[in-house]
Amino acid sequence: MSIRRIALTILAMLAWATSAHAQTDPLPSWNETPAKQAIVAFVAKVTQAGGSDFVPPPERIAVFDMDGTLVPERPIPLALIPILADIRDAVARTPDLGNRPAVAALLKGDHAGLHALGEQGLNDLIAAVTDGKTTEQIIANVRSLIANRPNEIFGVSYGRAIYRPMQELLAYLQANGFTSWICSGSPLLITRELAPEMFGIPPERVMGSNVRTRLDERDGKTVLVFAGHVEHLNDQDGKPVTINRTIGARPLFVAGNEGGRGDIAMMRWSKDRSGPSFQLLIDHDDAEREFAYAEPDDFSLNAARRYGFQIVSIKQDWKVVIGK
Amino acid sequence: MSIRRIALTILAMLAWATSAHAQTDPLPSWNETPAKQAIVAFVAKVTQAGGSDFVPPPERIAVFDMDGTLVPERPIPLALIPILADIRDAVARTPDLGNRPAVAALLKGDHAGLHALGEQGLNDLIAAVTDGKTTEQIIANVRSLIANRPNEIFGVSYGRAIYRPMQELLAYLQANGFTSWICSGSPLLITRELAPEMFGIPPERVMGSNVRTRLDERDGKTVLVFAGHVEHLNDQDGKPVTINRTIGARPLFVAGNEGGRGDIAMMRWSKDRSGPSFQLLIDHDDAEREFAYAEPDDFSLNAARRYGFQIVSIKQDWKVVIGK
Numbered sequence: 001m002s003i004r005r006i007a008l009t010i011l012a013m014l015a016w017a018t019s020a021h022a023q024t025d026p027l028p029s030w031n032e033t034p035a036k037q038a039i040v041a042f043v044a045k046v047t048q049a050g051g052s053d054f055v056p057p058p059e060r061i062a063v064f065d066m067d068g069t070l071v072p073e074r075p076i077p078l079a080l081i082p083i084l085a086d087i088r089d090a091v092a093r094t095p096d097l098g099n100r101p102a103v104a105a106l107l108k109g110d111h112a113g114l115h116a117l118g119e120q121g122l123n124d125l126i127a128a129v130t131d132g133k134t135t136e137q138i139i140a141n142v143r144s145l146i147a148n149r150p151n152e153i154f155g156v157s158y159g160r161a162i163y164r165p166m167q168e169l170l171a172y173l174q175a176n177g178f179t180s181w182i183c184s185g186s187p188l189l190i191t192r193e194l195a196p197e198m199f200g201i202p203p204e205r206v207m208g209s210n211v212r213t214r215l216d217e218r219d220g221k222t223v224l225v226f227a228g229h230v231e232h233l234n235d236q237d238g239k240p241v242t243i244n245r246t247i248g249a250r251p252l253f254v255a256g257n258e259g260g261r262g263d264i265a266m267m268r269w270s271k272d273r274s275g276p277s278f279q280l281l282i283d284h285d286d287a288e289r290e291f292a293y294a295e296p297d298d299f300s301l302n303a304a305r306r307y308g309f310q311i312v313s314i315k316q317d318w319k320v321v322i323g324k
Numbered sequence: 325m326s327i328r329r330i331a332l333t334i335l336a337m338l339a340w341a342t343s344a345h346a347q348t349d350p351l352p353s354w355n356e357t358p359a360k361q362a363i364v365a366f367v368a369k370v371t372q373a374g375g376s377d378f379v380p381p382p383e384r385i386a387v388f389d390m391d392g393t394l395v396p397e398r399p400i401p402l403a404l405i406p407i408l409a410d411i412r413d414a415v416a417r418t419p420d421l422g423n424r425p426a427v428a429a430l431l432k433g434d435h436a437g438l439h440a441l442g443e444q445g446l447n448d449l450i451a452a453v454t455d456g457k458t459t460e461q462i463i464a465n466v467r468s469l470i471a472n473r474p475n476e477i478f479g480v481s482y483g484r485a486i487y488r489p490m491q492e493l494l495a496y497l498q499a500n501g502f503t504s505w506i507c508s509g510s511p512l513l514i515t516r517e518l519a520p521e522m523f524g525i526p527p528e529r530v531m532g533s534n535v536r537t538r539l540d541e542r543d544g545k546t547v548l549v550f551a552g553h554v555e556h557l558n559d560q561d562g563k564p565v566t567i568n569r570t571i572g573a574r575p576l577f578v579a580g581n582e583g584g585r586g587d588i589a590m591m592r593w594s595k596d597r598s599g600p601s602f603q604l605l606i607d608h609d610d611a612e613r614e615f616a617y618a619e620p621d622d623f624s625l626n627a628a629r630r631y632g633f634q635i636v637s638i639k640q641d642w643k644v645v646i647g648k
Contacts, residue, residue: 058526135568188569189572192572202382203571203572203573204570204571204572206572210569213565213568213569214561214565215561215564215589215593221596222589222592222593223596224564224565224568237538237539240539240548241537241538241539241548244459244537244548245512245537246570247527248513248516248527248528248530265546269539269546272546272547
């Protein structure tokens with residue numbers, strides 16, 4: 001059999017397998033509301049070969065925020081679990097660290113006090129967390145800490161407390177030739193450890209906040225160590241900057257959430273691409289099944305209405321919130 | 325036919341097609357010298373299923389320097405073509421810019437004088453090149469400028485003056501389940517424009533030096549503009565820092581070149597991974613077919629001998645240098 005004939009046979013089989021698969025609903029955890037219809041209509045439009053809105057696969061770039069968009073950001077964001085473990089460990093070894101105002105505030109859970117300490121507080125925290133460790137040492141326990149920590153609100157571990165509708169959306173986009181990325185305000189090195197198992201996204205497709213590192217040697221071997229201060233805060237206007245540096249294109253699809261104003265800049269930057277695009281903003285409005293919280297000025301919800309982003313109400317649009 | 329049966333049939337066909345393909349020499353532009361043998365032996369070793377040095381495909385990460393490694397860096401590195409065009413354009417519009425010492429030095433080709441101006445000189449150049457443009461405006465002509473500019477040394481355009489042995493190596497690694505990246509000292513935004521057509525590497529797998537950008541608005545639309553100073557110089561110790569931020573792993577395979585000491589840090593960082601690895605250092609020793617140049621202290625060649633990197637002599641190891 002010639003290579004050409006093999007290729008044609010494979011293509012025919014794949015086409016058959018794909019059409020057989022397409023019979024089932026790809027988003028079963030979504031209610032039949034306008035949000036789901038808008039997503040499905042958009043994907044159909046940009047994948048319609050020969051259509052006026054067709055977008056070739058390399059440009060089908062989807063970018064997802066993580067905390068509050070793929071997983072609940074309350075009671076605590078995922079990255080805080082290893083960060084708190086590292087700080088407690090560092091304070092046990094060097095008790096003086098516990099007297100630093102930022103470290104004391106975090107250990108007390110005083111997030112307002114921590115926020116008031118600004119960038120110096122953040123750099124103090126970074127120094128306490130990293131505490132002379134290499135990049136490889138700092139990530140060694142991230143996965144097991146998060147996989148094993150029970151989330152009492154949802155009755156599963158933190159590693160399994162994932163929004164099922166968003167997992168389905170990731171799979172649906174992938175099946176339609178999209179490539180999905182994470183663009184999180186959480187630390188890059190921690191987020192990247194979680195992405196493959198929790199979301200099926202490989203580590204190189206993760207963007208996050210970053211602490212400056214430098215090359216050093218330990219026992220004659222090269223290692224990367226932390227320089228002790230923030231290199232990039234990946235939130236708000238920082239998100240389009242990171243996406244452009246990492247991917248080099250305005251995303252076709254962006255998903256984020258209201259709550260911290262963090263995702264509007266990257267959504268606007270996506271909306272302003274030439275050609276079609278889709279922005280999805282999750283509204284945390286379900287006190288019963290998840291949490292109900294809002295920005296005091298409704299900045300993100302107002303922006304969504306102004307710029308034409310699709311708002312997704314957890315209460316109305318999701319049949320299931322967390323998969324069991 | 326069941327999906328399972330289709331999958332098995334496809335696998336059997338692919339195995340057959342692969343073994344048929346393996347009969348031909350994948351590196352025909354390489355002489356039959358120890359360099360080629362070492363590359364082939366390494367690839368065989370890490371792809372041998374069940375072997376003690378087997379490396380699973382997601383870890384088969386290969387990182388290539390660009391200037392001097394994939395293309396000649398003389399008479400001028402690729403990125404200088406659009407940079408000079410932008411500077412001449414900016415000076416035509418704002419003649420005062422031409423009086424800035426760094427701009428004057430670059431336009432005269434006085435690279436030593438430019439180097440002496442240090443970081444301030446570099447930031448002056450960046451200001452002149454970017455000159456109020458958006459990131460999208462700055463890259464608009466990069467591809468055509470380089471594709472059309474004749475390279476008189478090699479009798480082809482700059483866009484086609486590519487080392488054929490290295491093109492074959494990229495294809496050979498890809499066929500063996502490696503994922504290749506570029507890690508260049510040249511500006512990220514320019515390098516990324518060239519990588520797909522010249523090297524078959526998608527834009528998101530390119531790392532380079534970077535100028536800080538910030539989100540702005542023009543006519544009510546979001547754009548990224550340049551903040552006018554260097555964010556990261558991707559050379560020497562800066563390369564492992566960027567690779568870790570971008571990929572999050574020590575590469576299995578690294579290729580670089582002597583001439584500017586730029587690639588030794590990332591090669592050492594690869595060598596110090598746990599398990600097998602391969603580092604390839606190109607020696608520019610062929611005055612007849614390419615160029616002969618060396619670092620005054622032979623820093624890179626000495627490092628290659630000390631740490632066990634494979635030196636590739638253009639003169640002895642390459643049958644063909646530039647493909648026509």
